Amino acid sequence: MGSVPGVSLLLLVVSLSLLSSPSVHGGKILVFPVDGSHWVNMKLLIQGLHARGHEITVVRTASSWYVKEDSPHYSSITVTLPEAIDIEQQDFFVTFLFKMLTIQKEGASLITFVKFYWEMLGALSNIHKQASQLTVEMFENKTLMQSIRDTQFDVVLIDPGLPAGVLVAHELKLPTVFNVRWITSGEGHFVVAPSPTSYVPTSGNAISDKMNFGERLKNTFYYVFNTCIDKLIVCPHYDRLVERYFGPDVNFYHLLQGADIWLMRVDFVFEFPRPTMPNIAYIGGFQCQPAKPLPTELEEFVQSSGEHGFILMSLGTLVQGLPVEITSEIAAAFAQLPQKVIWRHAGEPPSNLGNNTLLIKWLPQNDLLGHPKIKAFVAHGGTNGIYESIYNGVPIVGIPLLFDQFENCLRMEARGAAKVLDATKLTRQNFLEVIQEVIHNPSYRNNMKRLSALHRDKPMHPLETGLFWIEFVMRNKGASHLRTESYKMPWYAYYSVDVICLLITVLLTLTVIVVGSIRFLCCRLCRRRKTKQE
Structure with missing residues (x-):
């Protein structure tokens, strides 16, 4: 076995071990990846799905430098955007890192520090503005959209770090699977599962799950800060498209939270324990494989x-x-x-x-x-x-x-x-x-x-888990029975603020009645004693 190339060996093991499992023969999968290191993970899933006989179509931009147009594992749809997405430029993160290290090392003033983060937020907004144009270019190309409909895809596989594919999946009325760790607001759990800031570290806050009061206060601040960035800087680009193409009754964030299965690139050997949900499948380390001989x-x-x-x-x-x-x-x-x-x-x-x-x-x-x-x-x-x-x-x-x-x-x-x-x-x-x-x-x-x-020490390899759940969604036309509808609740209902307010009102009313009754009885008793004395 040691002489077999690692990837081939891994895919062979996965294929053989799942022969006895229910499968989908010749399914059609539409994929929306994110370029860069994210593509390394998505590519391995695509290779595994291709090895199991599925037809894969990858939506890419003309400026992609990792996602190639030609591949033996997938066909591609190449979309030309008015402006290339910044993260598809190889020097984007290098330039960003250089600026950040310079500020940290030289101990820049508060004004310089604020200016740098303002530029960073502007860059983040621009990235999502550019990425959202993928939806526009696809929706406005009626021939392309009709071709996609005629293909009759079974499922859409999406990296929601840049969630343009979420809108396309909604338009096509297809079930969705997320290959995810990061989403628009940070770590994916914060969107789909309860995430108490008392012991769940917030994205961007390098801290353990054992927090003192000050750390919990800081963690809550990070959570509010991330939420504000998401709502004010990222989501507006997609909200405008949702209103433009689907009308005011559709909510972008609900589309994002409504994925059938979340393939979470997390293993709790690495991640701190936290609440989870039935439609989250953990595939952390699914890219790992036995080492091959060195050159x-x-x-x-x-x-x-x-x-x-x-x-x-x-x-x-x-x-x-x-x-x-x-x-x-x-x-x-x-x-x-x-x-x-x-x-x-x-x-x-x-x-x-x-x-x-x-x-x-x-x-x-x-x-x-x-x-x-x-x-x-x-x-x-x-x-x-x-x-x-x-x-x-x-x-x-x-x-x-x-x-x-x-x-x-x-x-x-x-x-x-x-x-x-x-x-x-x-x-x-x-x-x-x-x-x-x-x-x-x-x-x-x-x-x-x-x-x-x-x-x-797992019942199956994480890659097997990922492939199983993608095919599960294809076989069953979704997985709505695993998805909570709590994300559609207004915030005051989700946190039971209305229930608490009612209970407090009832308690206060009862307290007023009891106190008032006691005072009334006491007053009557005092009057009677006074009358007898006179």
């Missing part, structure tokens, strides 16, 4: 490390946004280690690179993490890398840079499987000390091995 040159480099082993470092494409002084400090620390280092690095190499360090622009990350000589993984905390580390039992040195990476690294640190550094405060000395601690303190590897055992 010859890499294998020779790894074997040359001897008993010391090697360290893997990858910050994804974001490493291009790191200032030279930070990469120089990293290189200087690596040069002092007896371990060999494989570093995914794009751009100008540091001038002080050690002889033990190999720079490459692309690397087989999962295969390296599964190698027996791996000692530690220096990572930015992206979800895919985190799950591959858990799967292979490799401890992490975290250097979070953007967005959820801070939360991801904190979760691993809270479980004793990682040590985290602030990129703006990184020096060769503290970086070296952290790496040596993670390598030589066995608790980090032991804790990660324990998480790996828990992650693998």
Whole structure:
């Protein structure tokens, strides 16, 4: 089995293990992905569905740089937008990271800080404005929409990070499945499941589920702040389209919350425990697979490390946004280690690179993490890398840079499987000390091995789970019996404010009656005594 390529092996196992399960033969699936790292996850689901005999059609934009027009696993519908979506530009996040690190490192004034976040919110609004145009371009193309209707799709598979596909699915009256962790307002659970801020960390707030009063106050602030951003900056772009094409009786947020199944890229080995719902299926780590043999040159480099082993470092494409002084400090620390280092690095190499360090622009990350000589993984905390580390039992040195990476690294640190550094405060000395601690303190590897055992101890592989639920929706024309209708309730009914107000009113009325009755009786009694005395 070790000689079979990992992806092929994984898809073969999934296909064989589900032969006895109910299936949908020759189903038709319309897919709305999000570009970038999100596509890596969606692509694997598409490959699994294609291997099971389904016809996949992917809606992409002409400016997509990950989602290719031609593929053996799917056909595509390419839509040309008036303006390319910013996140489809390879340098967007690099530029954003550089600005943020500059502000953090130089200790910018409050005005500069506020200006930066105002620009960030403006960029967020513009991204969703651009993405919402996908709906317009499709709806206004009557020939295209009729062609899609004639195809008679069975289900729409959507990454709701950019939710234009939600409106198209509603127009086509098709059941929907979300491949999700992130949604317009942050982490997907906050939209579909109860999320008490007393112990559920809010998106953007790097904190554990054990909070004191101050942390709960801060967590509530983050929740309100995220909600305001979503309602005031993101949703208006889609609200206008909903009113334009569906009328005032349709609510965009209800469409978003009304998905039949949520394939949540979460595993509670990694995520803090929280409330869930019947229509959420957990597929965290579904992209993980057994390691394949390394290319010859890499294998020779790894074997040359001897008993010391090697360290893997990858910050994804974001490493291009790191200032030279930070990469120089990293290189200087690596040069002092007896371990060999494989570093995914794009751009100008540091001038002080050690002889033990190999720079490459692309690397087989999962295969390296599964190698027996791996000692530690220096990572930015992206979800895919985190799950591959858990799967292979490799401890992490975290250097979070953007967005959820801070939360991801904190979760691993809270479980004793990682040590985290602030990129703006990184020096060769503290970086070296952290790496040596993670390598030589066995608790980090032991804790990660324990998480790996828990992650693998499942009745079925997470990819199987995802494929099963997609086909479940196709077989049953939806899954409305698993979906609560609570999202259609007004807020005062959802939180029982009206019930509480009624109970308080009744209680106050009874109190007034009782107190009034007692006072009345007391007054009558006093009058009688006074009359007798006279």
